[in-house]
Amino acid sequence: MISTDDIFLLAEGDKAAFETAALELFRFQAEACPPYREYLDRIGVRREAVASLRQIPFLPIELFKSHKVYCCAEPPEAVFTSSATTGMIPSRHPMRSLTLYEQAFRGAFRAFYGDPSRWSLYALLPNYLRRKGSSLVYMADRLIADCGSGGFYLDDYDALLRDMARDPKPKILLGVSYALWDLAERYAPKLNNTIVMETGGMKGYREEIPKEEFHRILCDAFGVEAIHSEYGMAELTSQAYSQGGNRFRCPAWMRAVCRDVNDPFEGLPAGQRGGLNIIDLANRWSCAFIQTQDVGHVDTDGSFVVEGRVDHAEIRGCNLLVQ
CATH class of the missing domain: 2.30.38.10 (Luciferase; Domain 3)
Incomplete structure (x- = not known):
């Protein structure tokens, strides 16, 4: 094999x-x-x-x-679980090797965004941080370390925007959809030298709307031309990425x-x-x-x-x- x-x-x-x-x-x-x-x-x-x-x-x-x-x-070295709303049973994905998982997400990131060290990664993933077993949090944590700058933010939008404004490097703001929408509505900050990347649905926190409409809301609020997306799930080891238009491409x-x-x-x-x-x-x-x-x-x-x-x-x- x-x-x-x-x-x-x-x-x-x-x-x-x-x-x-x-x-x-x-x-x-x-x-x-x-x-x-x-x-x-x-x-x-x-x-x-x-x-x-x-x-x-x-x-x-x-x-x-x-x-x-x-x-x-x-x-397995870890068991990743899916996010689940109240009453739902989460999926469980035994991960035999965390090294294998790291090879996959680092390889995919490099394929679409290059060397992580040229970026700062800011993660706005409140519902994922509040539970155990999130593969997304594991991935973001390691990529933040690879980038050498950035960090996790729960609900402290003021600190997030302050730290991003002070950061001279190109930035990626990785956020769960409902949190990005909340940030857009409450602050509508115009982000410089920043890629906004959403990673999933509203998780029961906000109404689901067509992706094109949602991305237009974020583009207008953040002053960016396109919204990037990450396609991943607990049941997968790899991720696909969209660099705009909700069109995803896979690693090899x-x-x-x-x-x-x-x-x-x-x-x-x-x-x-x-x-x-x-x-x-x-x-x-x-x-x-x-x-x-x-x-x-x-x-x-x-x-x-x-x-x-x-x-x-x-x-x-x-x-x-x-x-």
Whole structure:
């Protein structure tokens, strides 16, 4: 099986090498990951019959809430959990190696933003900081250290704006959506030499509005031309980034594909709207093939747009294992 180091050496656009690595990882996880193995059995897919990337089934992301999606005999170094509103069950993602996770997020950041030391990273992640097990907080903490400047801010917007104004370096303001909206409404600060990057929905704190409208509100308030976005989740090891327009691009070891929301086993061609599936080869010790609950489309160049969420009534795959 392809080594961990080789995963991060995959060349951008090398489809043949990506498919070879994905098939090798599929054959391993189809045997070694119990929930994935059981899921394949229930949908009638034999591991040895899968001969191409398009034949690999994707595990419904809901199973991270009800099953231990893990395929290593040794205990994980950490267990990352998803944020969950009251009454919801969080997902749990056992992370065998924090070094692997750090390789993934550092590699993705460098691919899209270059050397972290040229940036200051300011993190406005209040709901994530108030709980344990956030992979986003872990990532931001290490990237802040790599940058050498910046920091976490809970609700102290005055200190955040004061520190950013004094900082001569190019800056990234990484914030959960509702906190950025709150900052925009209360202060409308015009930010200089700063990238504003949002990382997720309103988490039940604010109303959900179309992404284009939300980004326009932030652009007007902060005086920036575009809003960047980070696409990540507890169930993934890697992140995709949008540098404007809600169009995400993946690092070389990650890929998005589209499926029919009414038939999760039917793939869709480029440009058609459907459910988003993610292949994350850095999910080496869990499952690399994830059927998400996001809706969007994937273009011919591999970039993808997130348009919303799949209605729970339309998700057919997950009930095969959820008891």
